[in-house]
Amino acid sequence: MEILIKLSQFLLSLSLLIILHELGHFIPAKLFKTRVEKFYLFFDIKFSLFKKKIGETVYGIGWLPLGGYVKIAGMVDESMDTDQLASEPKPWEFRSKPAWQRLIIMLGGVFVNFVLAFIIYIGMTYAYGDLYVSNKDMKHGVWVQSDLMKEVGLKNGDRIASVDGKEFEHFNDVSYAVLMGHTLEVDRRGERITIDLPTDFLGQLSSSAKSGPLFGLRVPFVVNGFAENSPNEANLKVMDRIISINGMPTPFADVVMDQLTINKGRTVAAVVERDGSEVATNLVINEEGKLAVSFPPVLPISNHEKLGYYKIVQEKYSLLEAIPVGLVKGKEKVLGYLDQLKKMIKPETGAYKGVGGFKAIYDIFPQYWSWEVFWNITAMLSIMLGVMNLLPIPALDGGHVVFLLYEIISGRKPSDKFLENAQMVGFFILIALLLFANGNDIYKAIFVK
Known part of the structure; x- marks a missing residue:
């Protein structure tokens, strides 16, 4: 069930981002009376899972979930369909439109990505506010x-x-x-x-x-469950908080774990807090320095405040107040991702080793359903998609933008043949990046333990 929840979040987020990104191209293309031949979620190599023609556009769902696309008539794109370029340009083709219109069409996708991210951050700020420890x-x-x-x-x-x-x-x-x-x-x-x-x-x-x-809050060690045949099941109960071992105060989980390591293989005296009272008991520590109990930090953050661990700051915002706060959050995320890219292109940082593909994206979704977590991840992925599509690689939106800016500034339009060759080079660059990112995932899964 957990895998299904994780997969559902992954596919829903990916589908939402792809559809909205492609709508960013589709809508201005239609506004400028440019024919859109296909609008696809995922790639339809050889066949489609679903397709239906409405007007002049075929809408469909492909079987390969590596992205999506809109096929705009008269444009050299990833389909490499150049047959239509052999004839004279038609008024409804992309190549017949003024450069400024083509530029808006190409920037539409990344524009939507950034707008979506900022809207999500504003919405999350309004819905959830801020809950934090100073x-x-x-x-x-x-x-x-x-x-x-x-x-x-x-x-x-x-x-x-x-x-x-x-x-x-x-x-x-x-x-x-x-x-x-x-x-x-x-x-x-x-x-x-x-x-x-x-x-x-x-x-x-x-x-x-x-x-x-890297690090986290110092939280108490609270028993959440027991391993099968745990020797401590008779001495401990769920929600017991271990407060001392062998007379040593253990207010934090890290102190408990240190004591378990010191006393591994032994049975030790301990005191736990149970329902507001202190209860003396014994703990059986195995040879690995563990209690055979499960310990996630399950206490709500508000309970930590009640126990005197932290002062929790909670801020709520009206819709008008949430707008500037959400915009600032979005800006910080964009700048943060740009910093990550700078690290990745410097070999000495080794940051490129952490580049991941679809498995890495899948892994960041939790095995439980949380709309707050889902929207937070989706907003970040939207920023990543927007930034990556702006890279000046010919097969990406950024590559088309570079050629269009050159045309607007110089007054000279690159030839269709040049654009075809550039698209092919960009395609191979993208394949190499895709293989590298997903190859990293495979390498870690097989060789890195």
């Missing part, structure tokens, strides 16, 4: 979960005061800043310490041994 109030510091972060010197209980000299109001924003940053300043029990991140930090994170969250 980074300045992180009195207990962070729980370091990445081996690489431990190697560079970050410790449990450190509060990350700034990244590259910039301070952050929301703790949620710190993790991404660290990914893109170079130098951290941490507060360690009142002492300020500087931590320099390695140049290939992102590249090292791509290995499975160092993947996963």
Whole structure:
């Protein structure tokens, strides 16, 4: 069931983005009286799952979910259908339209992608508001979960005061800043310490041994369930909070895990909080330093505030207030993605190792249904699609835009033959990028453990 939920979110998000992107081309083409021969979700190589002709356009769904397209008459595109170019241009063909109209048609897709992302961020701001922990109030510091972060010197209980000299109001924003940053300043029990991140930090994170969250809130260890035949099922109950082991206070999960490692293979005395009371019990720790219980941080963030761990800040916005806040969020996401691209084109950062294909996109969707998570991911994917389509590669919208800008500035239109050759070169570049991204997914699945 979890796989079905994950797959449904992936396909729904992908389909929504493709249809709206192609509508961005379709609508201005129609406004400028340009014939659109096909409008397809997914690719229909050899056959279609569904198709229906309405007016002059065939609408359909292909079987290959690698994207979608609109086929505009008189345009050199990914279909490489050049037969129509052999005849004289018709008034309703793309090539007969003024350059400024063709430019608007080509920019329509990415325009829709960016508008969609900003609308989603505005809508999410209005619907959900902001719920966050102030980074300045992180009195207990962070729980370091990445081996690489431990190697560079970050410790449990450190509060990350700034990244590259910039301070952050929301703790949620710190993790991404660290990914893109170079130098951290941490507060360690009142002492300020500087931590320099390695140049290939992102590249090292791509290995499975160092993947996963960098750090998170220091949360209590709360029992959520038991493994089969768990020796602790008689001593513990679901929602028990472990508060000490062998007389050592264990207010946080990371402290509990340290004590489990120290006492692996032993039975130890412990105290748990159960229904508001402290209960003495024994814990059986296996040879791997585990309790054979499940521990996700299941407590709602509001419960952490009740327990005295964090002060939760909740902000609600009216629709008018949500507009500027959502626009700022969208702008920050766009700039953040551009920063990622800059890292990827620098070999020394190793960021290219983290490039993924369709499996990587599929993996970011959760195994549970959450509209908040779904829309957040969809907005980010829309930005990524918009930015990637603006790259000056001939087979992408950005490549067509470059040639159209050249035509507008110089007054000279590139020949159809040149556009055909450029489209072919761009097609091979895209195939290479597609193979590289999805090859990364396959390599990690087979060889990286």
